[in-house]
Amino acid sequence: MRTKEVSVLKAHDLKCVKGSTELFSNVHFEVQSGEALVVEGSNGSGKTSLLRILCGFNYPAEGEISWNGTSIDGHESYQQQISFIGHASGVKLDLTVLENLIFAQRLVGSDRKEEEIKEIIRKVGLFKQRNILTRKLSAGQKRRVALARLQLEERQLWILDEPLTALDRDFVTEFEIVLKKHLEQKGMLIVTTHRELVLPAAQMKRINLSN
Amino acid sequence: MLSALLTIIRRDLLVAFRRRAELMNPILFYVIVVTLFPLGVSPDQEFLSQLAPGVVWVTALLAALISMESIFRQDFDDGSVEQLFLSQHPPTILILGKVIAHWLITGLPMLVIVPLMALLLYIPQQAIPTLFITVLIGTPILSLIGAIGVALTAGLRGGGVLLGLLVLPLYIPVLIFASGAVSAAIEGLPYSGHVAMLGAGLILALILSPLAISASLKISMS
Amino acid sequence: MWAWFHKLSSPKYYYEWSGKWLPWLGGLTILLSAIGLYWGLVVAPTDYQQGESYRIIFIHVPAAWMSMFVYMVMASAGFVALVWKTKISEIVVSECAVIGAVFTAIALVTGMLWGKPTWGTYWTWDARLTSELILLFLYFGVIAIYSSIEDKRVAAKAASMLSIVGVINIPIIHYSVTWWNSLHQPNMEIISDKPSMDPSMLYPLLIMAMAFKVYFVWVLFMRIRNEIISRERATKWVKELVTAS
Numbered sequence: 001m002r003t004k005e006v007s008v009l010k011a012h013d014l015k016c017v018k019g020s021t022e023l024f025s026n027v028h029f030e031v032q033s034g035e036a037l038v039v040e041g042s043n044g045s046g047k048t049s050l051l052r053i054l055c056g057f058n059y060p061a062e063g064e065i066s067w068n069g070t071s072i073d074g075h076e077s078y079q080q081q082i083s084f085i086g087h088a089s090g091v092k093l094d095l096t097v098l099e100n101l102i103f104a105q106r107l108v109g110s111d112r113k114e115e116e117i118k119e120i121i122r123k124v125g126l127f128k129q130r131n132i133l134t135r136k137l138s139a140g141q142k143r144r145v146a147l148a149r150l151q152l153e154e155r156q157l158w159i160l161d162e163p164l165t166a167l168d169r170d171f172v173t174e175f176e177i178v179l180k181k182h183l184e185q186k187g188m189l190i191v192t193t194h195r196e197l198v199l200p201a202a203q204m205k206r207i208n209l210s211n
Numbered sequence: 212m213l214s215a216l217l218t219i220i221r222r223d224l225l226v227a228f229r230r231r232a233e234l235m236n237p238i239l240f241y242v243i244v245v246t247l248f249p250l251g252v253s254p255d256q257e258f259l260s261q262l263a264p265g266v267v268w269v270t271a272l273l274a275a276l277i278s279m280e281s282i283f284r285q286d287f288d289d290g291s292v293e294q295l296f297l298s299q300h301p302p303t304i305l306i307l308g309k310v311i312a313h314w315l316i317t318g319l320p321m322l323v324i325v326p327l328m329a330l331l332l333y334i335p336q337q338a339i340p341t342l343f344i345t346v347l348i349g350t351p352i353l354s355l356i357g358a359i360g361v362a363l364t365a366g367l368r369g370g371g372v373l374l375g376l377l378v379l380p381l382y383i384p385v386l387i388f389a390s391g392a393v394s395a396a397i398e399g400l401p402y403s404g405h406v407a408m409l410g411a412g413l414i415l416a417l418i419l420s421p422l423a424i425s426a427s428l429k430i431s432m433s
Numbered sequence: 434m435w436a437w438f439h440k441l442s443s444p445k446y447y448y449e450w451s452g453k454w455l456p457w458l459g460g461l462t463i464l465l466s467a468i469g470l471y472w473g474l475v476v477a478p479t480d481y482q483q484g485e486s487y488r489i490i491f492i493h494v495p496a497a498w499m500s501m502f503v504y505m506v507m508a509s510a511g512f513v514a515l516v517w518k519t520k521i522s523e524i525v526v527s528e529c530a531v532i533g534a535v536f537t538a539i540a541l542v543t544g545m546l547w548g549k550p551t552w553g554t555y556w557t558w559d560a561r562l563t564s565e566l567i568l569l570f571l572y573f574g575v576i577a578i579y580s581s582i583e584d585k586r587v588a589a590k591a592a593s594m595l596s597i598v599g600v601i602n603i604p605i606i607h608y609s610v611t612w613w614n615s616l617h618q619p620n621m622e623i624i625s626d627k628p629s630m631d632p633s634m635l636y637p638l639l640i641m642a643m644a645f646k647v648y649f650v651w652v653l654f655m656r657i658r659n660e661i662i663s664r665e666r667a668t669k670w671v672k673e674l675v676t677a678s
Binding site for chain 1: 214218221222225226229230285288290291293294296297298299300305429432433
């Protein structure tokens with residue numbers, strides 16, 4: 001569940017190397033509860049790599065990342081504060097929307113009633129499709145299942161890699177409302193996106209990896 | 212923790228049942244390969260029953276290899292591997308759950324066709340219980356070790372053959388002790404030593420494999 | 434001591450340090466091999482049972498010992514690579530895989546050449562040869578996984594993982610093969626490297642074993658240096674090195 005305290009994610013002097021290519025170096029930032037960090041950069045500049053490093057799936061070639069003062073390296077409870085959506089949506093194609101969400105929220109330790117889950121499904125506009133296999137949904141609909149998962153997991157730090165791809169315009173607005181609410185509730189957001197995200201300017205920070 | 216284990220097992224079983232048609236494939240493969248031996252070598256009863264333990268187990272290794280692919284491939288594609296490491300529960304427990312689910316789908320059905328194998332290969336009745344026991348203890352070991360190989364090679368080209376190259380040498384002790392047990396039983400000799408070795412192997416695999424699989428998945432994710 | 438190890442994990446420092454050792458290693462290899470081979474092939478007496486053909490053990494046995502030893506080195510380096518993530522340990526893993534496979538192949542071939550005059554057949558499924566063969570497969574597995582991953586740092590980690598899993602399995606495989614062999618061929622315990630050997634044969638054997646060890650270190654250093662130059666080619670110190678020569 002959400003903590004009432006303020007959390008801080010700090011990155012210092014990050015360098016990422018893939019094979020023999022240096023993707024980015026000298027990256028610094030600090031994000032606090034209630035703030036969003038928008039990661040920009042051209043294709044191949046390492047946006048996805050940075051996000052994956054922040055999730056703890058990979059190590060930077062150089063630099064440190066700390067969560068509330070402790071390094072995230074080996075910090076198991078850090079990973080349990082994260083909700084992540086990568087290029088793949090993190091949902092099982094052979095399960096229905098409802099089944100996916102029931103299992104997903106059990107894996108984060110909650111045990112909500114089916115009614116609550118159906119309510120979230122309704123909010124992302126998939127109520128009619130709740131018993132349809134995720135495989136049969138469109139790309140945009142699959143994304144929405146992932147976004148429903150986000151809201152069910154109720155974690156502090158949202159790390160989203162191009163979450164808006166394939167979403168139709170009206171749903172983008174819906175989603176921006178969800179993001180805003182997350183920030184208002186002292187959540188943190190790190191996101192890469194090709195589209196312009198409408199978020200309160202006071203809470204938005206940007207970094208560009210192409211420098 | 213137990214509930215997390217059960218959740219993961221239920222989820223993976225549900226996913227597998229949605230693809231019911233594919234569930235039978237490893238079993239069918241197994242039966243077909245076993246029939247190749249009398250066809251290719253000799254249908255002579257005495258010969259076959261001597262060859263039987265080896266045939267049963269070599270084929271089991273190959274069938275295990277083929278069915279191993281399914282354990283992590285989908286998870287890498289749909290992003291579930293990442294979610295595994297972000298979950299509230301220790302990844303090793305979830306991984307163990309996945310392997311258990313996989314074994315329930317691929318290893319356990321082998322028990323059902325043991326009587327058929329005994330028939331086709333002229334395995335004498337007194338050896339059939341031993342055959343059951345070795346399949347029951349041996350196939351989970353194959354799943355546990357094979358999963359390490361899949362975790363390292365998922366997403367790489369050269370898929371199945373590369374997996375075989377990595378994993379088959381590691382399967383050799385299981386082959387030796389399992390087929391040795393059945394051979395001994397056929398000849399009326401004691402086989403408890405072999406079974407004990409298999410049991411020890413299973414315990415060792417249960418303790419060490421989830422850690423190895425977890426580390427391998429992390430390597431493949433980077 | 435730890436500080437020195439830490440320094441050694443930097444490719445540049447390692448390159449300079451290992452360069453100083455190379456001529457000594459090479460010289461020692463040649464010296465030991467010359468002594469060992471002369472002693473073993475010329476001076477040592479003819480074997481009572483096997484005549485002259487036994488002399489191949491002066492190559493075969495050290496090669497077999499090295500095949501196991503190199504795997505241990507590879508697995509240890511693999512452990513270091515996974516825990517401390519140093520570049521040098523990663524290179525050691527991939528180089529040891531190749532060198533170890535070569536030693537294993539030499540052990541197998543010399544074992545087969547010994548087999549022909551001794552038992553009349555090139556191949557026999559005795560415990561030793563079979564274990565060596567399986568060891569060769571384990572090496573092939575490590576080499577295969579290393580070459581199938583493009584990013585060489587990730588490839589080294591995967592290879593490290595596999596070699597650690599392998600090293601745990603090796604005693605199990607060895608035990609099971611020995612047991613299997615004793616069932617089927619109760620009388621064939623052929624390759625005995627236990628020193629129930631006459632000293633006149635034992636000493637050259639031990640010298641050859643030393644020679645093989647030094648040779649291993651020599652070749653390993655050379656291969657590591659090559660790999661360092663290749664990987665670090667974009668850095669300043671490598672560019673200066675190349676233009677200076």
